Amino acid sequence: MRGKGFKSPLHAVGFYVVVAAFVIITLFPLWWVLRLSVVDAEELAASPGAVGIPEVLFDDPKSKTDNPWLPLSYETIFADPNFKRGLTNSVIIAGFTTLFCLAIGSLAAYALARIEFFARRPVLSLVLAISFFPAVAIIAPLFLQFQGLGIINTYWAVIIPDVLIALPLTVYLLVAYFRELPKDLEEAAKVDGASTWQAFWRITIPLSLPGVVTTGLLTFIFAWNEFLFANTFTLDPTVQPATVLIPQFATIYTTDYGAQAAAAIVLTLPLVILVLLFQKKIVSGLTAGATTG
Amino acid sequence: MSVAAEAGRAQTTERAGPWSRVTREFTDPEKRTAYIMILPVLLVILLIAAWPIVYAVYLSFLRILPTVREFVGVDNYSALFTDHTFYQGLLNTTLFTVVSVVLEFALGLGIALVLNRGFVGQGALRAIAIVPWAFPTVVSGIMWRLMYQDQIGIFSYWAEQLGIISGPVLASEGSILVGAILSDVWKTTPFVALLLLAGLQVIPADVYEASRVDGATPWQQFTRITLPLLKPAILVALLFRTLDAWRVYDLFWVMSDRQLESLSTYVFKFVRISQVNLSVGNAAAVFVFLSSLLIAFLFIRFLGTRAQEA
Numbered sequence: 232m233r234g235k236g237f238k239s240p241l242h243a244v245g246f247y248v249v250v251a252a253f254v255i256i257t258l259f260p261l262w263w264v265l266r267l268s269v270v271d272a273e274e275l276a277a278s279p280g281a282v283g284i285p286e287v288l289f290d291d292p293k294s295k296t297d298n299p300w301l302p303l304s305y306e307t308i309f310a311d312p313n314f315k316r317g318l319t320n321s322v323i324i325a326g327f328t329t330l331f332c333l334a335i336g337s338l339a340a341y342a343l344a345r346i347e348f349f350a351r352r353p354v355l356s357l358v359l360a361i362s363f364f365p366a367v368a369i370i371a372p373l374f375l376q377f378q379g380l381g382i383i384n385t386y387w388a389v390i391i392p393d394v395l396i397a398l399p400l401t402v403y404l405l406v407a408y409f410r411e412l413p414k415d416l417e418e419a420a421k422v423d424g425a426s427t428w429q430a431f432w433r434i435t436i437p438l439s440l441p442g443v444v445t446t447g448l449l450t451f452i453f454a455w456n457e458f459l460f461a462n463t464f465t466l467d468p469t470v471q472p473a474t475v476l477i478p479q480f481a482t483i484y485t486t487d488y489g490a491q492a493a494a495a496i497v498l499t500l501p502l503v504i505l506v507l508l509f510q511k512k513i514v515s516g517l518t519a520g521a522t523t524g
Numbered sequence: 525m526s527v528a529a530e531a532g533r534a535q536t537t538e539r540a541g542p543w544s545r546v547t548r549e550f551t552d553p554e555k556r557t558a559y560i561m562i563l564p565v566l567l568v569i570l571l572i573a574a575w576p577i578v579y580a581v582y583l584s585f586l587r588i589l590p591t592v593r594e595f596v597g598v599d600n601y602s603a604l605f606t607d608h609t610f611y612q613g614l615l616n617t618t619l620f621t622v623v624s625v626v627l628e629f630a631l632g633l634g635i636a637l638v639l640n641r642g643f644v645g646q647g648a649l650r651a652i653a654i655v656p657w658a659f660p661t662v663v664s665g666i667m668w669r670l671m672y673q674d675q676i677g678i679f680s681y682w683a684e685q686l687g688i689i690s691g692p693v694l695a696s697e698g699s700i701l702v703g704a705i706l707s708d709v710w711k712t713t714p715f716v717a718l719l720l721l722a723g724l725q726v727i728p729a730d731v732y733e734a735s736r737v738d739g740a741t742p743w744q745q746f747t748r749i750t751l752p753l754l755k756p757a758i759l760v761a762l763l764f765r766t767l768d769a770w771r772v773y774d775l776f777w778v779m780s781d782r783q784l785e786s787l788s789t790y791v792f793k794f795v796r797i798s799q800v801n802l803s804v805g806n807a808a809a810v811f812v813f814l815s816s817l818l819i820a821f822l823f824i825r826f827l828g829t830r831a832q833e834a
Contacts, residue, residue, distance in 0.1 A: 264667045280681040335564035342561035365771040367788040368813035369576035371795045371806035395572040427557040456660035458774040502658040510651035
């Protein structure tokens with residue numbers, strides 16, 4: 232079934248048609264929204280069905296707004312203090328979630344990848360079960376408890392449950408990366424008298440650093456995209472992450488579609504670039520995490 | 525681990541009764557270290573998942589008001605099962621889950637089968653496939669809502685040119701549901717395809733070779749070789765997608781300006797917006813948890829092989 236040759240020219244044509252359709256359909260919404268964030272109102276009204284490169288890009292930039300290189304829609308949203316605040320909050324929440332997940336997840340992943348012990352398989356299943364866990368099931372009890380602790384409307388109220396739901400991803404990716412490493416070096420170190428902890432910290436972590444970085448990146452994206460906990464446990468823009476703020480833009484910038492599009496682009500483009508840079512590791516990590524489950 | 529330690533362990537195992545096996549889990553320094561290493565993760569799961577679930581079940585039998593908490597038996601559940609909005613949420617969630625998972629699986633499998641051959645640009649294609657996965661669901665919801673928008677949206681433009689619809693695309697709850705399904709299919713089909721492709725690529729090529737020699741048709745190869753060997757990957761993909769769709773929240777929230785009800789939006793509304801009814805919302809949350817458990821059980825029961833074999 233695999234192999235270079237096609238059975239007939241017809242097969243080849245069919246194959247490339249499917250590939251082309253897949254690429255176009257996958258990327259089209261991103262392109263269209265990117266385009267919407269750049270065009271100006273007149274061009275948008277004049278050609279509602281256009282999908283090509285917007286003409287406004289060919290205009291003389293000096294005839295445009297104060298900042299000639301930044302389209303108006305982007306100026307609008309970056310002038311919104313809540314939007315900037317939301318981006319900062321997102322970075323803080325996703326950043327701390329990633330740090331906590333890496334700290335406790337790498338320890339567990341090392342034990343699960345390297346040490347034979349009775350609880351290994353039950354713990355792997357338990358961690359996998361958490362990734363199927365419906366987050367909405369625990370928002371009522373957590374809301375009451377966070378209220379009791381007085382941490383509603385703080386970063387903690389989002390970071391704590393985010394750590395829980397991001398952990399399965401972190402642990403499974405790290406288990407896959409740790410298993411890729413040859414055992415020889417750790418075993419040699421242990422013969423020389425190193426403890427399991429030293430083997431983990433001095434050998435496994437430095438050697439699997441690219442894997443740890445990729446895992447951190449994916450955990451960050453995962454936490455960055457989280458919405459339900461943030462929407463439940465934060466109440467005002469001082470702590471709300473961008474995912475919670477951005478749906479409100481539909482009512483704030485009712486007819487300024489360009490601003491809504493620009494906000495969507497700002498929130499996703501960094502993720503898309505990161506994903507494309509690390510795609511090889513991400514794809515193998517994600518599918519390994521799922522197929523070794 | 526050194527050879528000597530291995531030999532020593534083998535000896536203890538020979539003499540080991542059940543008790544000494546238990547104690548050895550904690551006396552062997554390496555195993556003890558393993559338990560210490562998994563402890564923080566276990567604590568997080570215990571404190572943030574297990575305990576809240578137990579607490580939620582307990583709370584679902586109480587009436588909770590800011591000042592009083594009293595035992596009311598199954599009152600919250602009877603209030604839930606007589607609430608028209610709850611059934612609306614249940615119906616929308618069920619329709620959304622069934623239709624989007626069936627579409628994503630069928631399309632994903634088709635794409636995976638087509639892509640399962642060496643060709644130039646396979647790496648680039650995988651990179652593209654992972655792009656929608658990286659989008660926050662709220663953002664893809666907003667992007668699709670803009671595309672459906674009746675003045676500037678490209679979909680409403682095409683729909684009007686083709687004469688399918690005139691007027692706003694997202695006008696009724698039914699059309700919002702269709703819109704949400706399309707958006708979800710766009711976002712997750714590539715990921716399903718990648719999962720299934722990974723499963724296809726571990727099937728050894730000589731199995732196909734051998735069956736071809738025995739005169740198997742391509743259809744027989746597909747049903748007798750590909751599908752059975754792909755079962756573990758299919759289980760993972762279906763289980764992931766179904767339970768993910770079953771908890772749909774962000775997409776409905778954004779697409780419909782909070783109008784379209786799902787099970788999760790129902791819980792959220794009662795917990796966060798009208799806290800007088802927190803108890804009923806919490807009962808609905810327990811329902812979501814138990815139904816997810818049932819779905820997982822059914823999938824594993826009917827599709828499960830030794831998928832746990834790592």
